[in-house]
Amino acid sequence: MAGSQSITVGSYPVGGGSPLLWIIGPCVIESHDLTMQIAEKLKRYSESLKIPIVFKASFDKANRTSGKSFRGPGIQEGLKTLAAVNKDFFFPVTTDIHECHQASIAAEVCEVLQVPAFLARQTDLLEACGQTGRVVNVKKGQFMAPWDMKNVVSKLAEVGNRRVLLTERGSTFGYGMLVNDMRAIPWMQETGAPAIFDATHSVQKPGALGDRTGGIREMIPFLARAAVAAGCDGVFLETHPRPDEAKSDGPNALPLHELPDVIRVCLRIREAISQVPRA
Numbered sequence: 001m002a003g004s005q006s007i008t009v010g011s012y013p014v015g016g017g018s019p020l021l022w023i024i025g026p027c028v029i030e031s032h033d034l035t036m037q038i039a040e041k042l043k044r045y046s047e048s049l050k051i052p053i054v055f056k057a058s059f060d061k062a063n064r065t066s067g068k069s070f071r072g073p074g075i076q077e078g079l080k081t082l083a084a085v086n087k088d089f090f091f092p093v094t095t096d097i098h099e100c101h102q103a104s105i106a107a108e109v110c111e112v113l114q115v116p117a118f119l120a121r122q123t124d125l126l127e128a129c130g131q132t133g134r135v136v137n138v139k140k141g142q143f144m145a146p147w148d149m150k151n152v153v154s155k156l157a158e159v160g161n162r163r164v165l166l167t168e169r170g171s172t173f174g175y176g177m178l179v180n181d182m183r184a185i186p187w188m189q190e191t192g193a194p195a196i197f198d199a200t201h202s203v204q205k206p207g208a209l210g211d212r213t214g215g216i217r218e219m220i221p222f223l224a225r226a227a228v229a230a231g232c233d234g235v236f237l238e239t240h241p242r243p244d245e246a247k248s249d250g251p252n253a254l255p256l257h258e259l260p261d262v263i264r265v266c267l268r269i270r271e272a273i274s275q276v277p278r279a
Helices: 032-049 075-089 100-107 123-130 146-157 184-189 217-229 256-273
Strands: 007-009 012-014 021-025 053-056 093-096 112-115 135-139 164-168 195-198 234-240
Touching (some): 007 164, 032 234, 032 256, 075 093, 075 100, 100 112, 112 123, 123 135, 123 146, 135 146, 146 164, 146 184, 184 195, 217 234, 217 256, 234 256
Parallel strands (some): 021 234, 053 093, 112 135, 164 195, 195 234
8 A cells, every 4th residue: 555655744754654743732722821831841742752743722612512612712812822832842833724714824823724524525624724835634524434535635736735634533433432443544645645643532422421522531542552553644632731621622632641651652663563564
């Protein structure tokens, strides 16, 4: 099977056998200070573990179960916080884009624009993100087959953007549950785009708490290891210092202090499979 091709995210190469890219951060910007505290801790991890990190946090979570759920500070205040993360800790930053007009605004700060899974087929949104020239990370829709993502890559190529990441984050299985088919990783790599594995959204239980999404965070390390063994090009992890108090997606967030152990095991698996010739 054909593998992914290498692209650059900031100064980091990803795909084509490059070191694993790590996209890590809180689900949403709860406050400026908390976001900066998380970024500071991630900076320490990136230096001690020698890993490339893209910092992720959303200025708005538009796809919430309830209209009463916390969504974030909005685009202006949120981008100020992400700009501060980039300035103080030198991380490339990424955030969710939900509407076309947000793409060019966010591109002034973000190296990567992320298209949520529910919006992966929205042509206008993909084109708006692609036209910025930034890296576009598209989450595979829970309702999409891995090979359908070739059309996402084609839509972005049609506006001149081949700097694309594709992220696997589980598929809908009955009501209130997601499952992962690790074959999605090599299948999506056949498009030429690096394949990222989202180990945190994959353990979601949509709407399981009535007006909120539940999750089984204990499964995060197992899925991350499996995805690295399957040859993914990067790992996406949402984290929070106190997940049970998080304002968004706490049940499927990895506790911040547990990150290093999860990363170390994944790096050892990556080292082991790098010795095996690709098919």
